[in-house]
Amino acid sequence: MSRPAGGSGTLRRHSRRFVTDPPSSPLPVTVVIPAYDRAELLPRALASVAAQTAAPAEILVIDDGSADDTAAVAERLGARVLRHERNRGVSAARNTALDAAGGEWVAFLDTDDEWLPFHLERLWPRRDGHAAALLRSTRGPRRAKLGARPNR
Helix, strand or coil, X not given: CCCCCCCCCCEXXXXXXXXXXXXXXXXXXXXEEEECCCCCCHHXXXXXXXXXXXXXXXXXXXXXXXXXXXXHHHHHCCCEEEEECCCCCHHHHHHHHHHHCCCCEEEECCCCCCCXXXXXXXXXXXXXXXXXXXXXXXXXXXXXXXXXXXXX
16 A cells, blocks of 8 residues: 555554554654643543554643642653643643643643544644644544644
8 A cells, every 4th residue: 555645654444544554753742731620530631642543752731720639640640740830721821831842743632631542643644734733622522723833
């Protein structure tokens, strides 16, 4: 089989669709998860990131002034954690993450959402030619953004 345009690896059939073989190294993507008092929900979201067939380079949780164990749960599950001293809102948490993200691209995930295992693998080839893409979440009407970081 041939390679898809802009992708890497060979095509294989999965669930009535052709997908590429996942890259052997992590994608240059930082997954950003803003969190406020979400210690109970965070493990499911982080497990869905850990289950990706194309792993991201970084997982960044912004603890937005939580009073519960949000930061400890995120650290225990392997995420890099940044903390706000007080709750500043989800927009401020996302902005903090964008400033700290090490990946060339960022993907936002809310604590009450989860990704299917092929989420990043299927999105990665579609980024070519796009400075930013608005992508449908795998659960419900919520949307997830994947966008290029501006040059610093």
